Amino acid sequence: MYPTERRDALLRVLSQKGFVSIQDLAAQLNVSEITIRRDLTMLQRQGMVEKVAGGGRAAKSTSELAFMNKRVLQQAEKTAIAKRALSLIEPGMTISMSAGTTTWTLAKWIKPESLATGSGTPVAQLEVKERRSQARMKRESLTFVTNSTNIAIALQANGWRDIHLTGGQFRTPSDALVGPLAEQSARQLHADLLFLGAHGVDLEFGVSSPNLQEASVHRVLMERAETAVLLFDHTKWGGRGFAHLAMLDEVDVVITDASAEKDGDSDPHAVEIAELRRRGPEVIVARAETDDT
Template identity: 40%
Template sequence: MSENQHLLAEQRRALILDEVRRRGGVRVNELTRKLNVSDMTIRRDLDALARQGMLAKVHGGAVPVVEASTHEPGFEAKSGLELTAKEDIARAAAELVAPGRAIALSGGTTTFALAQHLLDVPDLTVVTNSVRVADVFHSAQRTSGQRQGAATVVLTGGVRTPSDSLVGPVADQAIASLHFDVLFLGVHGISVEAGLSTPNLAEAETNRRLVQSARRVVVVADHTKWGTVGLSSFAALEQVDTLVTDAGLPAEARAEVSDHLRQLVIAGEPGEPGEPGESGESGEATGA
């Protein structure tokens, strides 16, 4: 299957998911007419979305999966979802990072993908509360040795969450004493009404501290996060400078996002995501 065909399949599934969420359920024959594809194609799409836990199949169609706002999937459960989208987002977000900057990466599978694209950016200082993100940099240094220009990684302490983030008072105190040029933030959910949200109360507070310590906030989130609301909101959309997402985000959602954010980057589509140096002048993480 070619890359274009794969992207089209992801876009089609995003539209199916949007229909299911908006209408509370859809029938296969309705989707075949709306999307002008075969019955078999729609059934394959529903199978794929059901395997990802995005919807529930019923006889002749599909309905939404209703999850508790406190449900928090583990890192492994999330790591296999939307792989192409996350890779596109990571590649686009990495273009926003200039050498010598002090950046922060929150926990999450998309920031984990981003970390792998930052290994060759020289002289970075990376603050993170993600065990997985820290491991990306440490593993690279163990493999290639402590080369000149390798990133300096500051891993906060804290209590480990199911998504392998470190949260709580220890993490909050460490983050509050630092200032960084750009924060790359993964989220559980994003919406106009709830802003950025997570099912984990302690993680919400730690994310709040990350946002407060950043000169620029970049959210990295695939299209399936749009419209999802976790138990605790930790930032309004107006506190976000840039959203980097994928081509699966529907047109209506793009319009809503653009009304509230300074910059929307659709990874995998034409257009420059921004100049690497626009995130601030200082390249050091400094004490408060």
């Protein structure tokens, strides 16, 4: 049984029975208790289950967490991903950014001084165009498009001036702008680079969102971008949100984090990453500075 299939089965058991002990889950799914604990931890981070003493239970609500709650999760991983993403940005670019906490983290790191000094280790070469000069970035040299009010505020706080919001209906809990107006304005724009977040990433289901309207706007942003860069931390692996957004071979670059367990095991998502590379996207793996804590 693949990890994604196992987690789906685990969710079905919890939804049917409510609370189930770790021992019973391990027996039913024919895996170790350590594996069950890891699965419960991942699913709890996605807001799908609640870990309790000795076992787990279905979350009281399967809806997504609010932006204010999600932004404090996996902060080290999101920061590592953001730093690697910085070196894809070139002077003069128009950059679109989908709503999400990982893209919001990146927005906080997009500063003229960070881009000028080339923060982060240089990433593998993209085939889109040759790297431009690393001359000092001016605030006027980047244009931003986003359907996230939080991202727009973060960019403005860093001194950027050319920021365009799509407009549309304000949606909670993601604080995203969605609906026909957002889609219409997004269709009229072109971006060199899209930074795309995800609610879930699955090898078969692809990239997903918890909401149809949000997925629709983000899909338009993809269609209007020369290069789509998918940003997600390891807790999103195996997740399947309500709305399909794109298949993984539709994105050009993937930046995720190394998720080696603290007990010394190898990266539990090495198989998924290897398969993703075989499918075509350039895959960049960032390592959080707090991995050893």
